[in-house]
Amino acid sequence: MTHLAGQPRGPEVVLDADYVVVGSGAGGANIAVTLARGGASVVIVEAGPWRDPHDYPSSAYGGMRDLFDEWGSTFTRGRAIWPIVQARVVGGTTVINSAICVRTPGDVFARWERERGIPIQPMADAVARHQDALEAELCVEVAPPGAVGRNNALPLQGASILGYESALCRRYVKACVGSGQCLSGCVAARKQSMNVNFVPEVLRRGGTVVSNAPVKRVLTEGTRATGVTGWFKHPESRKWGAKFTVRARRAVVVAASATHSPALLQRSGIRSPALGADFRAHPGTAVFGCYDDVVDLNTGATQGWASMAFRDDPGVKLESLAIPAELVAGRLSGGGAQWMERLRDYRHLALWVHATRAESTGTVTNGWGDRPVVRYTLDTADMARFRAGMVLIARTHFAAGAKAVLPGIHGLPYRLGPDELCRMENAPLDPRLYVGILSHLFGGCTMGTNPANSVCDPWGRVHGWSGLVVADASTIPSNLGVNPQHTIMALARIWGERLLDARSSGIA
Ligand SMILES: Cc1cc2nc3c(=O)[nH]c(=O)nc-3n(C[C@H](O)[C@H](O)[C@H](O)COP(=O)(O)OP(=O)(O)OC[C@H]3O[C@@H](n4cnc5c(N)ncnc54)[C@H](O)[C@@H]3O)c2cc1C
Ligand code: SF4
Structure with missing residues (x-):
């Protein structure tokens, strides 16, 4: 059980594991815990700090300073400048969200089949199976x-x-x-955000969490992803620390969100006509x-x-x-x-x-200082x-x-x-x-069967690459019309199981 919370300037920190998961939010935590439950060794690499509920800030200002991605200062570039709200903390945006749980509506799967060639079955049944389990594990209920x-x-x-x-x-x-x-974290520890359940479970099962560690790029050899690298960053001073590298024996899983995953893949040299396209939201x-x-x-x-x-x-x-x-x-x-x-x-x-x-679509590109630029x-x-x-x-x-x-x-x-x-x-x-805001985000690394209009296949595997999987909101190829966390978590679990199946059958 190891939690590595960043290192000041010094020698490079090098780790290895079967799987490295970038991001510890709804997608990252769920694929990581699925892999860990299957006996794989997992390292989660998270850009933000680890904050326990008793250590959450007590004000909205503190929440933005300590838990939000870039103080909530990411915004749409388009006709209107609307904020894009996400977290940068162990547990991802689940730490600052409202925890509303809604099952994936049937029409969503029908649309994915029609537009993306993703067969309704077995996807719909597998999502429902995982959503049953998640509702029990995360104590879903209405407010007393x-x-x-x-x-x-x-x-x-x-x-x-x-x-x-x-x-x-x-x-x-x-x-x-x-x-x-x-929205500034549940100090009473009642909300079941990922940092209070699945991320600690990964640790208990022998995994490692590396926090304050924004990944700079995915390492590749030929058309295979082999690991990730970056430099630690202090969450308060914002000063850079030592270099880290995590090598993945089996796969690199990118789960850094609908804005950061496309940007990370772009700066890692992954090429796809669909990468960064089809960004959507529920403004x-x-x-x-x-x-x-x-x-x-x-x-x-x-x-x-x-x-x-x-x-x-x-x-x-x-x-x-x-x-x-x-x-x-x-x-x-x-x-x-x-x-x-x-x-x-x-x-x-x-x-x-x-x-x-909304049906409007936008784009995400990797901007200055590795900040995603969203045109929408x-x-x-x-x-x-x-x-x-x-x-x-x-x-x-x-x-x-x-x-x-x-x-x-x-x-x-x-x-x-x-x-x-x-x-x-x-x-x-x-x-x-209007004073609009974007908090439910989709796309940028959309899944589908056609590499001309999708980045990943229906199992989250990046077309044309081995050992490279995306497992977060960026894979979702349409709006949902409902709150997205339940769908993101279920998909990530399906893809985690698929990776374990491939491992036991000897396929990378
Ligand atoms: C205010 C608010 C309220 C919401 N309420 C609800 C709700 O009630 N119900 C619901 O279903 N949904 C809700 N959502 C949406 C939901 O929280 C998100 O859709 C979901 O968390 C997205 O999951 P994800 O895994 O794609 O990304 P995230 O959960 O955002 O996780 C991504 C993680 O990756 C990390 N990361 C980013 N870049 C890097 C990098 N380079 N290296 C390492 N780590 C990196 C981030 O720090 C972050 O921790 C809400 C969102 C907001 C903002
Ligand atoms: S107790 Fe926790 S989950 Fe309930 S409203 Fe307060 S912060 Fe949200």
Whole structure:
């Protein structure tokens, strides 16, 4: 059991194992634990630090500083500059996410078969089998009554009055206490992020975790991947340390996320017409509702309510979202005395969001300092979905008793009453007028059977290479219309099993 948390300048650290896994998030942790359970030796190499729950920061600012990738400063380059939020920490983005667990919808597999030649079976059955196991292992449940909070109860009421289906959502959380702090890590250790279960299990099974270790490149010999290399980086001072190299006897698994995996493969000299293409997301935004009664949106499960009623038409998923006061303050417009006045409403605000099932695609390239550059703009059809989702949230607020909503659309009044919803319905579709955010990311190393339009085959193996597998959100070749962690984890486990099968049959 070894955890190597970085080395200052000094001699090169050299390790070897059957498999080296780059990244310890939803994909990386799951393929690593599958391989370790199968008896293989595994080294996980993670760019970020190891933080235990008792050591999580206590503020949103601290969360961005200590847990987020580049302070959350990655953004889309396109018509609008929208932040792309991911984590850089052992456990990956599962440390800062809301842990909502949704099974892969059947239409997703049908689409992959139609567009990518990936047969529905055995994929759909294998995903379902792993999702059954994951739900048991990660204690999936809805927030207990004492942890629901008004920010999650009000939309249930609003949706029921409007007559659409919604529910408290199932999350990878054991006995949530409703602190509303998932986005800066669950200090109460109730959320089952990868750093509290599968990564420690890899250690217990004899594996090694190397943290503070951003991989610079994948090492190759001919058309075979043989290991990874890079330099340790101190998480606070950001100073570079010693060089490290991890050699892989059987395979290198890249699971560094939808932005970092394509960038890493590009700077490692992997060539594919599809590499970095087909980047997708579920862009989202929030609409505040203003209530007479106290809501206290910072209490209750962070995202305890959801509705899939509009997944197909107009193509959005609705959710509640608890955020701390400092993030609310950053979202309210205005300045000086006017802004202070607006902040006085804080305890009376409810906040609900949407995730748009967008069809627009973008690209990822490796930029300066190994930072991924994401070019992505929502087209008009997606912007219409995006705006329609905001209107649905506003209607739900009014049905639940809100006196006004704060649309957050540039050019519209700060507050809109129930008779003014047409202002939102007819707002211009220019993305620059909206405060969008990207947190569900897909593509860049998409899977498929045709090397002309995919990077990996349906087992995550990079076309044309041996010993090189991708196992994260970057392989997903479409939007899902639901929260992605469950799908990413199941796929990573399938590919881990496949690697073990290949090992026992003597195939690399
Ligand atoms: C705020 C927020 C809330 C969310 N809520 C939910 C939710 O409730 N339910 C849900 O299903 N999904 C949710 N998601 C999305 C979900 O967390 C991600 O889709 C998922 O974690 C992606 O898994 P991944 O393995 O592709 O990448 P990640 O989990 O991001 O893991 C990638 C890891 O690779 C590391 N890495 C990157 N580059 C390198 C390198 N060069 N060398 C070494 N390591 C590297 C990173 O530091 C990171 O730890 C949310 C996302 C966000 C941002
Ligand atoms: S709401 Fe609080 S207790 Fe519940 S999972 Fe999130 S951080 Fe943990």
